[in-house]
Amino acid sequence: MDQPPVPPAPTEQGEPVALSPPLLHAMLEASHCGLVLLDDMARVIYWNPWVVRTSGVALEEARGRRLGEIFPESAGGRLHQAVEESLITGLPAILSPRLNPHPLPLRAYAPDGRGERLFTLMMIKALPVEGGARRTMIQILDISNSVARERQLREQARELRAQAEAIGRLADHDNLTGLANRRLLSELFFKARSRAKRSGRPLAALYLDLDHFKPINDLFGHRIGDLMLVEMAERMKACLRGSDCVARIGGDEFVVLLESLHHEEDAVIGAQKLREAVGAVCRIEGKTLQVGVSIGVALYPRDGEELEMLLRQADAAMYRVKQSGKNGVALTTREEGGWPPFG
Amino acid sequence: MGALSEFEQDMLRELLNVGIGRAAYSLSRMLDEEIVLSAPFLKVLSRQEATELIQNDSDEPVAAVRQSFDGPFQGSALLIYHENTSLELVRRMLKEEVPLATLTELEQESLMEVGNVILNACLGSIANMLGGELRCDLPEYLKGRCETLLQQPAGRVSPALDGCGGSECILLMYVDFSTGGDSLKGYLALLLDMVGMTRLRGEMSHLMERYAG
Numbered sequence: 180m181d182q183p184p185v186p187p188a189p190t191e192q193g194e195p196v197a198l199s200p201p202l203l204h205a206m207l208e209a210s211h212c213g214l215v216l217l218d219d220m221a222r223v224i225y226w227n228p229w230v231v232r233t234s235g236v237a238l239e240e241a242r243g244r245r246l247g248e249i250f251p252e253s254a255g256g257r258l259h260q261a262v263e264e265s266l267i268t269g270l271p272a273i274l275s276p277r278l279n280p281h282p283l284p285l286r287a288y289a290p291d292g293r294g295e296r297l298f299t300l301m302m303i304k305a306l307p308v309e310g311g312a313r314r315t316m317i318q319i320l321d322i323s324n325s326v327a328r329e330r331q332l333r334e335q336a337r338e339l340r341a342q343a344e345a346i347g348r349l350a351d352h353d354n355l356t357g358l359a360n361r362r363l364l365s366e367l368f369f370k371a372r373s374r375a376k377r378s379g380r381p382l383a384a385l386y387l388d389l390d391h392f393k394p395i396n397d398l399f400g401h402r403i404g405d406l407m408l409v410e411m412a413e414r415m416k417a418c419l420r421g422s423d424c425v426a427r428i429g430g431d432e433f434v435v436l437l438e439s440l441h442h443e444e445d446a447v448i449g450a451q452k453l454r455e456a457v458g459a460v461c462r463i464e465g466k467t468l469q470v471g472v473s474i475g476v477a478l479y480p481r482d483g484e485e486l487e488m489l490l491r492q493a494d495a496a497m498y499r500v501k502q503s504g505k506n507g508v509a510l511t512t513r514e515e516g517g518w519p520p521f522g
Numbered sequence: 523m524g525a526l527s528e529f530e531q532d533m534l535r536e537l538l539n540v541g542i543g544r545a546a547y548s549l550s551r552m553l554d555e556e557i558v559l560s561a562p563f564l565k566v567l568s569r570q571e572a573t574e575l576i577q578n579d580s581d582e583p584v585a586a587v588r589q590s591f592d593g594p595f596q597g598s599a600l601l602i603y604h605e606n607t608s609l610e611l612v613r614r615m616l617k618e619e620v621p622l623a624t625l626t627e628l629e630q631e632s633l634m635e636v637g638n639v640i641l642n643a644c645l646g647s648i649a650n651m652l653g654g655e656l657r658c659d660l661p662e663y664l665k666g667r668c669e670t671l672l673q674q675p676a677g678r679v680s681p682a683l684d685g686c687g688g689s690e691c692i693l694l695m696y697v698d699f700s701t702g703g704d705s706l707k708g709y710l711a712l713l714l715d716m717v718g719m720t721r722l723r724g725e726m727s728h729l730m731e732r733y734a735g
Contacts, residue, residue: 257552268649270642271589271660275631277616278552300631302660322628329628336622 213285213299213319219312221245221262230319233285235292250283258282258301258317265305265315274301276322287323298326353427355405356412364426364434368486371422371438375479380439382479383446384486386493387415387453389431390471390505399466406463407470414456418449434490443478443510450474450508458506471506473497482511526566530726533733535564538695541647545640552639553615555701559640561710563696572692573669576709580604585625586664586671587637591645594654595718599645600664600671601637601697602709608633611699611706630663637661640697644710652721672711691719 207214207227216225223241231237236249246262247254257279261272274282276298283301287294299319306314351363359367368384375382389411396404408431415425415433422438437449457472475496477489496509526534539561546559567575576584585608590598603611605624612629613619615636625633638661649656664671672692693712698705714722 260548264642268642268646269655270645270658271638272642273631273635273638273661275628275635277628277632278635304660305657307657325628329626332626333618337619 212321213317215246215317215319216306217246217262217266217315217317219266219314221259221266221315223249224314230285232288233297233321234283235286246283253283256282258303261303262315262317265303266313269305269313271305272303274299274303276300276326280326283319285319285321287321295323297321298323356409356427358412358416358433359424359426361426361428364424364428364436365486367424367426368436371424371436372479372484374438378439380441381443381446381481383435383437383440383443383449384477384479384489384493385435385437385446385450385453386475386477386490386497387433387435387457388473388497388501389457390473390501392431392470395468395470399468403463403466403468407461407468410461410463411457411470414459415453418452418456423449434493443481446476446478447508447510450476454506454508473500473505474508475500476508476510478511526723526726530730531564531566533729534693534722534726535561535695537651538564538644538647541643542640542697545643548639548643549636552635553701558698558700558702558705560698560705561695562698563694565694566691567694569672569692572694572711573672575694576602576604576668579707580606582606583666584608584668584671585630585633587634587641587661588664589638589641589645589658589661591656591658593649593656595652595715595721597712597714597718599641599713600709600711601640602668602671602711603633603706605665607706607708611636611708614701614706634661634663640710644695644712648712648722652718652725672713693722 207225210227210229213230213233214225214227215223215230218224222243222245223238226238226241234250241249247259253259258274261274264270265272279301280298281296282299285297285299286292287297298321300322301320302318304316304318306316351360351366352358353360371382392404392407395407408427412425412427412433415435419425419435419437423436425433425435427433435449435453437446440446440449454472454474457470460467460469462468475493475498477483477493477496479489482492483489492511496511499512500507500509542559542561546557549557549559582604584602584604586600586602588598588600590596608625609623612625612633615632616629641661645656645658691714693714695710695712697708697710699708700706
């Protein structure tokens with residue numbers, strides 16, 4: 180909409196000062212944003228010194244020519260369409276910097292003329308028709324600083340998010356092997372138990388303790404011991420189905436959850452597979468090494484409702500294996516398990 | 523208000539859909555991917571009814587792009603999105619995560635540009651239909667409660683718009699924006715003064731007569 184004519188401002192003497200053409204012209208020249216006036220054929224009538232400075236094109240050179248001729252790279256683009264629409268329908272347009280980074284090749288001032296390209300916000304607005312001839316005006320704001328600031332903000336936000344994710348991972352995973360830690364194990368158990376409740380299929384908790392691991396640490400050092408643990412973790416993961424999970428809960432102690440078993444014996448079969456995988460010979464940094472593993476198996480719901488309860492019993496079963504020669508699998512017994520009484 | 527019959531409202535929707543289709547074409551070129559816009563709904567409602575309809579979909583605050591105009595008639599056109607939808611829209615347009623829960627200045631300007639293209643298409647169609655040329659302000663970005671936004675006077679110069687019949691009704695359209703996936707629902711509200719509304723009614727009944735005859 181058009182402003183009503185500006186009323187003359189009173190001077191100190193009370194005399195009104197008219198906005199004379201020289202005064203208006205001085206304002207345009209002093210303006211710290213780009214102002215371009217186009218005629219009904221989209222030819223330049225005027226642009227102010229700001230545009231001269233940023234485009235490197237003098238007003239005399241530009242006058243009477245279309246923007247597309249002066250800046251061939253911008254011909255036919257969005258600016259061109261917006262100007263055309265404004266001349267035909269009188270409707271305004273805005274060209275935002277994220278969608279149109281550089282509608283015109285404008286640069287920050289540099290003595291060699293090769294300053295940074297400016298990011299701009301452009302507004303195109305038709306002026307009232309005078310004597311039947313349409314004029315339209317382009318206002319150009321340099322918002323390169325805002326663009327740089329937002330880019331920085333965005334990067335910082337991304338970094339913060341990546342850090343939060345890394346912290347989240349540290350909080351639920353074992354640093355060395357990348358396996359779930361005890362905290363995450365509790366969560367995973369909770370979810371697995373609800374699925375087991377719904378499906379009615381048993382869930383097994385396996386307690387694994389490596390045999391003869393300590394001598395490896397003592398003989399070859401902790402670095403080799405750590406590499407060995409990483410290798411064992413990989414082998415365990417390779418034995419499991421997608422729904423199963425393995426956690427490291429102590430130096431050489433692990434817990435495996437096996438879900439949706441058809442029979443309770445399946446848990447023992449799964450445990451045997453893990454024992455074979457862990458017990459196979461491995462080579463680490465040129466050394467041939469081998470460990471065994473003792474595994475105790477407890478079952479939900481047979482042996483209890485809570486993870487702590489199941490692990491206590493699996494641990495007791497594992498202890499029996501240790502006592503009777505190691506490197507084997509044992510299911511909880513009635514004494515360990517305190518199963519519901521028969522009959 | 524029953525001044526436009528169901529049939530007339532349908533016809534008006536079809537007419538405006540032509541403009542909306544043109545806007546979709548421009549946006550597709552701008553964003554370099556296929557944008558589909560459709561306007562499946564148009565009704566002339568009171569301010570109260572329009573507010574309720576929008577709030578019924580969600581009670582979130584809204585973000586809007588507004589263009590006010592005058593000429594042979596005056597008023598304003600608003601493209602309104604629920605805040606979360608506005609974030610999703612900008613995310614799809616700029617093809618990147620919007621990291622904050624609210625739009626930054628540059629993101630607001632992108633939304634203003636898209637709003638500008640859609641509003642121009644609609645205003646162009648209306649001006650064409652009713653004859654005469656509109657002098658239209660640059661788009662502005664508004665944020666707030668839907669009722670506050672729709673209660674504001676239609677144009678800045680227009681005491682004529684407040685408290686007179688024309689301002690009390692709003693032409694409300696749904697504008698669905700999609701880039702292939704789910705569509706995002708926006709609302710286009712056109713507030714017209716008495717003269718504009720009267721002309722609109724006249725033009726619609728004129729078209730109806732021609733259609734019937």
